[in-house]
Amino acid sequence: DTVLTQSPALAVSPGERVSISCRASEGVNSYMHWYQQKPGQQPKLLIYKASNLASGVPARFSGSGSGTDFTLTIDPVEADDTATYFCQQSWNDPYTFGAGTKLELK
Amino acid sequence: QVTLKESGPGILQPSQTLSLTCTFSGFSLSTYGMGVGWIRQPSGKGLEWLANIWWDDDKYYNPSLKNRLTISKDTSNNQAFLKITNVDTADTATYYCARSTEGVMDAWGQGASVTVSS
Numbered sequence: 001d002t003v004l005t006q007s008p009a010l011a012v013s014p015g016e017r018v019s020i021s022c023r024a025s026e027g028v029n030s031y032m033h034w035y036q037q038k039p040g041q042q043p044k045l046l047i048y049k050a051s052n053l054a055s056g057v058p059a060r061f062s063g064s065g066s067g068t069d070f071t072l073t074i075d076p077v078e079a080d081d082t083a084t085y086f087c088q089q090s091w092n093d094p095y096t097f098g099a100g101t102k103l104e105l106k
Numbered sequence: 107q108v109t110l111k112e113s114g115p116g117i118l119q120p121s122q123t124l125s126l127t128c129t130f131s132g133f134s135l136s137t138y139g140m141g142v143g144w145i146r147q148p149s150g151k152g153l154e155w156l157a158n159i160w161w162d163d164d165k166y167y168n169p170s171l172k173n174r175l176t177i178s179k180d181t182s183n184n185q186a187f188l189k190i191t192n193v194d195t196a197d198t199a200t201y202y203c204a205r206s207t208e209g210v211m212d213a214w215g216q217g218a219s220v221t222v223s224s
Contacts, residue, residue, distance in 0.1 A: 001170075033210050035153075042202055042214040043153065054212065086153055090209020094168045095143075095155040 002026050004087050004098035011104045017075035020101045022087035024068045031091035032070045034063055037100075038083045046085075047072060079105055108132035110142075110203050110215035117221045124190040124220060128203030132213075135161055135181045141206040142186040144177065146199040147217075154199075158206055159186055193222045 003025040012018045022032065030050040035043040045054040047063035050070060062073045074081055082105050087098040110130040118124060128142060135142060144156040157177040158166040167175050176189040186203060201218050204211035 031209060035211070042217055043211070044214070045210065045212045048210040048212065049208075088153070088155075088209075088211070093166075094170075095158075095209055097145075097153040097155065099152045 001094060002028060002089055002092045002096050004089060004096055006085075006087060006098040006101045008099070009102045009104065011106055012077050013106045014079055015076045017073065018077050018103065020072040020074075020085050020103070022065075022070045022072070022098050024070070024089060026092060027067045028089040028091035030066050031089055032063075032065065033088045033090065034061075034072045035086045035088065036081075036083045037086065043086060074103075077103075077105065081105070108205055108213040110205065110213060112201055112203050112215045112218035114201060114218040114220055116219065117223060118193060119224055120194045120222055121192055122222075124188075124193050124197065124222075126188045126190075126201055126203075126218060126220075128186040128188075128215060130184050130186070130203070130205070130215075133205060134184070135159075135179050135186065137161055139207055142179065143204050143206040143211055144186075144188045145202045145204060145211065146197075147202070148199045157188060158209075195222050198222045 005023045032050050034047040037043040051063045084100040084102045086100045114126045141160040143158040159177045174191045179186045203215045205213040
């Protein structure tokens with residue numbers, strides 16, 4: 001299986017820029033997607049195929065990368081962005097998710 | 107507007123079969139390229155993809171559970187189903203269904219909590 005590695009947690013101040021990384025154990029082309037999950041809620045799609053902004057998602061969110069290294073960037077970070085962020089690949093069988101990065105605001 | 111809602115038994119005993127239903131609106135599983143996926147999340151833990159079913163009735167399972175999973179659909183009633191046989195406590199989780207295109211889960215249901223306990 002393709003293992004997706006994310007840093008477990010980050011803490012930033014509102015107004016700053018934050019980058020959340022996801023590294024795949026093998027290439028996933030551009031088929032990397034990012035989700036936001038707030039406590040008690042279902043995940044929400046933010047970015048699909050590495051860099052495409054999902055409908056209704058603020059332009060503060062952006063994605064980049066290809067192959068094995070991908071980044072979700074939030075700029076500027078707002079208080080409402082406190083959440084866990086998951087990456088997911090759909091290039092290799094089976095689909096896999098990263099363990100998630102918990103973003104906290106200082 | 108795309109909506110999905112999961113329903114299930116809530117609680118079941120070890121060795122039983124878990125049956126989940128996903129009722130959706132705003133899209134059709136007869137549309138080319140459309141699919142529905144099932145994903146689960148134990149409390150406080152990460153996400154695990156279980157299975158996908160596609161518009162052409164193609165099915166795709168996570169090999170780690172493949173022998174226990176059956177996914178199906180009722181296109182005319184806008185529903186998708188997942189069965190997991192021989193459950194145990196490790197299957198306790200929130201189960202989500204999601205609309206899926208090219209493996210992207212672009213709309214999710216609110217989740218159905220399932221507890222396996224004797």
